[in-house]
Amino acid sequence: MHPLLNRRQFAIGSAAVASGGLVGGIAGIRLAQSESVHFTRRLPIPPLVDAAKQAGAVRLKVGSGRHAFVEGKPAPCYGYSGPVLGPAIRLRRGDEVEITVENALDVDTTVHWHGLLVPGDVDGGPHQVIKSGGTWRPRLKVEQPAATAWFHPHLHHDTARQVYMGLTGLIIVDDGSDASLGLPRSYGIDDLPIIIQDRSFASDGSLLYDLDPDPQTIQYGNRGTTIIVNGVVGPVARVPSGLVRLRVLNAANAQNFDLRFSDRREFRVIASDAGFLAAPVSMKQLRIAPAERFEILVDFGNRKPVMLETGPDTLMGIFGTVSPDGSADFVSIMRFEPTAMAATARYFPARLVEPAAANSQAAVQRRQFVLDSGICGGQRPTEMGMLPGMCINGKTHDLARIDVETRLGTLEIWEIVSVGMAHPFHVHGASFRILSLDGAPPPAHLAGWKDVVLVEDKAELLVAFNHSATPQHPFMYHCHILEHEDAGMMGQYVCA
Incomplete structure (x- = not known):
């Protein structure tokens, strides 16, 4: 049985907590973080696993455990080689790594290497199922520039629940450019993983997730009532005085986060999903969609504590609020406290790494993909039987159907159209450059190579296909x- 509350318990749990003075939201009750959370818990830092120091062999055990998301209230959850989340795996460009994944859960799973450019048979999509009690040993050849990637389940029809239960881990791809650029690179000290998610909790601290969601939850995605960072509510990070690098991952199921610091300080975006930008981009506010990653440099040289805040998901109207009263206010999600330790990096670099060239004139084909948030004619299995699914180009996902055939070593222009709401669109096995967003060039911080784009209306992408995928092991989009x-809002492509 899933270690979550069932539909009836979900409703009772939400009502019980709401009666304690908290305010309701789309998926339960919302914790008034700025008012009710005491920012005293030290920010948990996932352990670093350096594949090169382990002779190119990494082991992951997918299992269940107990973890206190809310302080003092341990609850059932899932994790990789630990009770919740997973380690940060460091890979070096040019290395070949064998990862042994043991599934100790009582359900099947997969492990998708999101952002790693590897062939389809080791991508970890829904075709590479790891049975309960089984083991998977993919060999990954690391052939890409420095980037922040991540790993998570991708099981057909059970990805959302497994990620919600805690299955998320970070990947750091290193190609030596950090050192040459003088960037902060002491993991856990001045180079921090920041994994942001939203969750709903019962009064005993257990996770609330509807196993039989209503159409509204399916349409808008599961939106938790409390924001957590690295698996806990209200963490504090003690950081050196000077430049600190934050590797920010939005690992929420559906929520976009609109990030800023409470004193409105500027920070520099230095990298997005697939690697460094050409130069740092100064910003005071950053929207990050589900599965997006940004690396930012923040100057804590004034030694003043500051809060990291998020505002409402404005693309979702009332369903995107984060404040306890449902207003447009920002709420604090974590606190930074500079220490007397001096940072090793003190100056923002003027230039970074010029992204690989992208020539849209070399595209061999143009395709359109329409993501429709309305219910389409396809079917999906649930505990209540077969129910209508969601579609791309009028078709719900089918593991036995190949939707697109591409050619290795080519470029294509993909036009992504969102209907009904904004969708974060992801392509497996490839990176892309954004040619336009709603008819305009992308802003500077989105101008590098990426693998996720938030599409409000329409986006044009130049996609580079450099890794193979067969009909037996296709890539997803x-x-x-x-x-x-x-x-079912998913398709499959091959590359040969």
Whole structure:
């Protein structure tokens, strides 16, 4: 049985907590973080596993455990080689790594290496199922520039729940450019993983997730009522005085986060999903969609504590609020406290790494993909039987159907159209450059190579296909609102 509350318990749990003075939301009750959370818990830092120091062999055990998301209230959850989340795996460009994944859960799973450019048979999509009690040993050849990637389940129709239960881990790809650029690179000290998610909790601290979601939850995605960072509510990070690098991952099921610091300080975006930008981009506010990653440099040289805040998901109207009263206010999600330790990096670099060239004139084909948040004619299995699914180009996902055939070593222009709401669109096995967003060039911080783009209306992407995928092990493309993916808003492509 899934270690989550069933539908009836979910409703009772939400009502019980709401009666304690908290305010309701789309998926339960919302914790008034700025008012009710005491920012005293030390920010948990996932352990670093350096593949090169382990002779190119990494082991992961997918299992269940107990973890206190809310302080003092341990609850059932899932994790990789630990009770929740997973280690940060460091890979070096040019290395070949064998990862042994043991599934100790009582359900099947997969492990998708999101952002790693590897062939389809080791990508970890829904075709590479790891049975309960089984083991998977993919060999990964690391052939890409420095980047922050991540890993998570991708099981057909059960991705959202498994990620919600805690299955998320970070990947750091290193190609030596950090050192040459003088960037902060002491993991856990001045180079921090920041994994942001939203969750709903019962009064005993257990996770609330509807195993039989209503159409509204499917349409808008599961939106938790409390924001957590690295698996806990209200963490504090003690950081050196000077420049600190934050590797920010939005690992929420559906929520977009609109990040800023409470004193409105500027920071520099230095990298997005697939690697460094050409130069740092100064910003005071950053929207990050589900599955997106950004690396930012923040100057804590004034030694003043500051809060990291998020605002409402304005693309979702009332369903995207984060404040306890449902207003447009920002709420604090974590606290930074500079120490007397001096940072090793003190100056922002003027230039970074010029992204690989992308020539749209060399594209061999143009395709259109329409992501429709309305219910389409396909079917998806649930505990209540077969129910309508969600679609791309009028078709719900089918593991036995290949939707697109591409050619190795080519470029294509993909036009992504969102209908009904904004969708974060992800392509497996490839990176892309954004040619336009709603008819305009992308902003500077989105101008590098990426693998996720938030599409409000229409986006044009130049996609580079450099890794093979067969009909037996195709690549996916899909909306990264996980409830949409599970409901069928996903397609499959081969590359040969």
